[in-house]
Amino acid sequence: MKNKSPKNLVVNVKNLEVFFKKKQIINNVSFQVYKGEIIGLFGISGAGKTTIIRVLTCQIKKKHWKGIVTVTNITPGKKQNNSKILEKIGYVPQLELLNLYYDLSPLVNVEIFASNYGIKKDNALKIARDLFKILDIPEDTWNNPLKNLSGGEKKRVSMAIGLIHKPSVLFLDEPTTGVDANKRYDILNYLKKLNRKLGTTMFIITHDLEAALVCDKTAILREGKLLEFDTPYKLISSLASDGQLVRFTIENLDEKIIKKIKQYPLCKDISRTGNNVIEVFIQDLEQNYSNLIEYIINNNIKIISMSRDIANFRRYFQLRIKEEEEKEFKEK
Amino acid sequence: MYISGLVRKELGRLRSDKRTLILLFTIPLILIIIFGLTSGGGPSGFFRAAIITKDDMDCFGDFPSNSTEYDDVFISIFQNNLTSFGLETYYNVSNEFAYNNAYIECEQMLKNEIIDVFIVLVENFSETIENNVNTELLYFIDASNFDAIKSINVSMLEPISLFKLEIGKTANFSMLIPYLEFEVPFWESQVLNYAFALTIPLIIIGTTMNLSCLSIVSEGPLPRMLITPTSKKSIILSKLIANSLIMILQAGEIFIATAIFGLYCLGSLFELFLVFLAIGLCGVSMGLFISSISKTDQQANQLYMVFFIVVLLFSGQFVSVGSLPPSMKVIIYSFPLGYGIPLVLDITLKGVSIHFGLFSGLLIISTVYVILAYLSYLFKKVEV
Numbered sequence: 001m002k003n004k005s006p007k008n009l010v011v012n013v014k015n016l017e018v019f020f021k022k023k024q025i026i027n028n029v030s031f032q033v034y035k036g037e038i039i040g041l042f043g044i045s046g047a048g049k050t051t052i053i054r055v056l057t058c059q060i061k062k063k064h065w066k067g068i069v070t071v072t073n074i075t076p077g078k079k080q081n082n083s084k085i086l087e088k089i090g091y092v093p094q095l096e097l098l099n100l101y102y103d104l105s106p107l108v109n110v111e112i113f114a115s116n117y118g119i120k121k122d123n124a125l126k127i128a129r130d131l132f133k134i135l136d137i138p139e140d141t142w143n144n145p146l147k148n149l150s151g152g153e154k155k156r157v158s159m160a161i162g163l164i165h166k167p168s169v170l171f172l173d174e175p176t177t178g179v180d181a182n183k184r185y186d187i188l189n190y191l192k193k194l195n196r197k198l199g200t201t202m203f204i205i206t207h208d209l210e211a212a213l214v215c216d217k218t219a220i221l222r223e224g225k226l227l228e229f230d231t232p233y234k235l236i237s238s239l240a241s242d243g244q245l246v247r248f249t250i251e252n253l254d255e256k257i258i259k260k261i262k263q264y265p266l267c268k269d270i271s272r273t274g275n276n277v278i279e280v281f282i283q284d285l286e287q288n289y290s291n292l293i294e295y296i297i298n299n300n301i302k303i304i305s306m307s308r309d310i311a312n313f314r315r316y317f318q319l320r321i322k323e324e325e326e327k328e329f330k331e332k
Numbered sequence: 333m334y335i336s337g338l339v340r341k342e343l344g345r346l347r348s349d350k351r352t353l354i355l356l357f358t359i360p361l362i363l364i365i366i367f368g369l370t371s372g373g374g375p376s377g378f379f380r381a382a383i384i385t386k387d388d389m390d391c392f393g394d395f396p397s398n399s400t401e402y403d404d405v406f407i408s409i410f411q412n413n414l415t416s417f418g419l420e421t422y423y424n425v426s427n428e429f430a431y432n433n434a435y436i437e438c439e440q441m442l443k444n445e446i447i448d449v450f451i452v453l454v455e456n457f458s459e460t461i462e463n464n465v466n467t468e469l470l471y472f473i474d475a476s477n478f479d480a481i482k483s484i485n486v487s488m489l490e491p492i493s494l495f496k497l498e499i500g501k502t503a504n505f506s507m508l509i510p511y512l513e514f515e516v517p518f519w520e521s522q523v524l525n526y527a528f529a530l531t532i533p534l535i536i537i538g539t540t541m542n543l544s545c546l547s548i549v550s551e552g553p554l555p556r557m558l559i560t561p562t563s564k565k566s567i568i569l570s571k572l573i574a575n576s577l578i579m580i581l582q583a584g585e586i587f588i589a590t591a592i593f594g595l596y597c598l599g600s601l602f603e604l605f606l607v608f609l610a611i612g613l614c615g616v617s618m619g620l621f622i623s624s625i626s627k628t629d630q631q632a633n634q635l636y637m638v639f640f641i642v643v644l645l646f647s648g649q650f651v652s653v654g655s656l657p658p659s660m661k662v663i664i665y666s667f668p669l670g671y672g673i674p675l676v677l678d679i680t681l682k683g684v685s686i687h688f689g690l691f692s693g694l695l696i697i698s699t700v701y702v703i704l705a706y707l708s709y710l711f712k713k714v715e716v
């Protein structure tokens with residue numbers, strides 16, 4: 001379905017650099033996004049995620065950035081270009097307070113934003129109702145002041161606003177922040193649902209690494225550099241043993257024990273994921289699995305339980321960032 | 333540009349904020365009611381007077397015969413029911429000694445607040461009237477009461493008008509009061525009408541500026557609007573339109589309220605309303621300007637106060653424009669009341685129709701402020 005022909009290229013970024021007052025915020029970032037893809041932008045705070053989205057949504061003046069950027073085949077910067085791009089993209093900002101009129105009802109909110117795209121009132125209300133239904137916004141709240149809605153419902157109204165004009169790309173800045181764990185999955189599911197139903201290309205900025213589940217591609221940013229840009233599956237597979245790991249629960253786990261296990265010759269990585277839990281990556285897990293267990297037992301380390309698993313994106317992200325930090329440390 | 337949606341948004345926002353909406357319409361009303369009650373036919377509009385007439389004394393005027401006793405007529409007018417004066421007592425003095433005694437007594441009554449004013453009719457009172465020469469009317473007011481001075485000055489026109497009617501002469505009275513050239517009929521609320529020219533435009537400016545001065549700063553989702561194909565130009569324009577619509581209602585309300593409180597208008601009411609609207613437009617655009625340069629609500633509120641005071645100071649009422657150096661004139665004429673007040677005075681009191689230059693002055697000012705608001709919003713950093 002996701003055809004990588006130039007015709008379907010929605011966002012193209014090549015050698016993007018962003019400067020604010022001589023300070024380089026984004027460093028030589030390149031990636032391509034095709035129609036219908038969901039892109040997850042990950043990176044610790046200050047990595048430059050929002051900055052990239054702000055370039056793509058015409059919020060940063062051309063004098064601040066260099067490189068090739070096209071959104072729906074148009075380059076942001078010139079005023080006419082910007083308004084052409086803005087016609088075709090949707091945006092869901094991080095804070096609802098900045099996006100919604102709290103004293104007005106969800107329907108009126110949507111209608112207001114719809115009018116900016118030249119959508120007539122009746123038509124806007126019809127689209128709004130459809131979107132609200134997809135997003136499960138309770139019908140009895142549609143005409144109440146928005147301030148009476150729950151946080152999650154506000155978030156979904158905000159998404160409906162971003163989608164009102166059927167944009168070809170939707171940018172979401174931290175759509176799951178401030179929403180409880182269950183609702184987070186709901187929101188991600190809604191996004192996936194919308195993506196399937198409307199074919200909308202989506203950019204999701206998030207600190208929520210579980211969100212990678214719904215992403216076709218994930219981008220990992222660190223200090224303005226794009227470390228990776230690929231499907232989560234491919235990224236995880238690039239780990240030792242294709243991302244397969246062994247998880248141990250160990251009695252009285254401490255740093256000393258971890259260090260000991262690390263000394264196992266084929267050990268690639270260890271991450272502590274709980275009070276007594278570690279996950280161990282080794283080379284050629286299939287062949288060396290029993291070997292590892294033997295090594296641990298021989299060192300008088302008591303295993304309470306163990307299991308085999310495949311690394312999730314969270315693990316990948318942590319390891320990838322750690323690797324980068326170590327590399328940087330060595331360079332210094 | 334899709335303005336109509338934005339305008340509806342503005343109106344929707346105003347409508348949803350019931351508290352502000354009520355304030356926007358009740359405050360001008362309350363101001364006018366307070367103003368109307370305190371300056372109209374209320375208690376302060378009634379003064380107790382005493383009269384000393386020296387008309388019987390000899391003088392060196394053209395009529396030594398002293399034949400006509402106009403002072404009696406004048407006193408009898410005070411004795412009959414005046415709406416603004418009650419006569420406490422009067423003294424008919426025929427020599428300087430009696431005059432001094434009467435004067436001391438009156439002074440004492442003034443001090444003890446038994447009377448508010450005493451009037452002295454000079455030796456040649458009747459003679460000058462008979463001869464159509466300027467008649468001097470001397471009256472003493474407790475100078476510590478600023479309000480009373482003004483009100484009495486104005487109220488004095490009532491007995492004078494009646495006196496003129498009574499004697500069938502158009503005698504000139506030189507009273508050193510500022511309003512001599514205009515005459516509001518005494519049955520109208522005189523104080524209201526004279527003070528009206530400053531107060532009402534001020535109320536209009538105040539309420540309309542209040543209406544729009546938060547409109548940009550306090551709108552959280554406004555930066556978000558800019559990530560739609562909406563331009564800053566349409567945002568400013570829609571705010572101008574929506575706020576002007578509300579302003580028209582406010583001006584209408586003020587217009588009706590002043591009429592109820594005895595506004596006397598010699599000229600066209602329609603033109604007066606037009607002037608109100610032009611003043612209101614200035615208020616709206618100045619408010620927009622304030623809103624566009626402020627970073628927070630608090631800043632906007634402070635700037636509102638500053639602007640209001642500046643508008644008041646440069647209304648041309650506290651400094652006389654004519655005597656100012658050209659540079660100062662420029663300042664006065666860059667604020668609306670320098671045009672608004674003369675326009676209102678012209679229409680209500682002189683019955684003149686709208687002075688084109690002054691009226692366009694108002695329109696130019698509001699245009700300039702709208703452009704300034706647009707420019708400062710254009711260069712303002714807005715971030716989502």
Ligand SMILES: Nc1ncnc2c1ncn2[C@@H]1O[C@H](COP(=O)(O)OP(=O)(O)OP(=O)(O)O)[C@@H](O)[C@H]1O
Pocket residue numbers: 020025043044045046047048049050051052
């Ligand atoms: N207008 C600006 N002027 C100067 N520096 C800026 C500006 N905008 C962003 N920065 C800097 O650029 C860096 C990246 O900011 P950005 O908002 O893109 O981070 P982020 O990855 O979105 O972080 P978070 O996850 O906390 O939202 C930060 O160090 C920030 O201080």
Ligand SMILES: [Mg+2]
Pocket residue numbers: 049050051
């Ligand atoms: Mg951010």
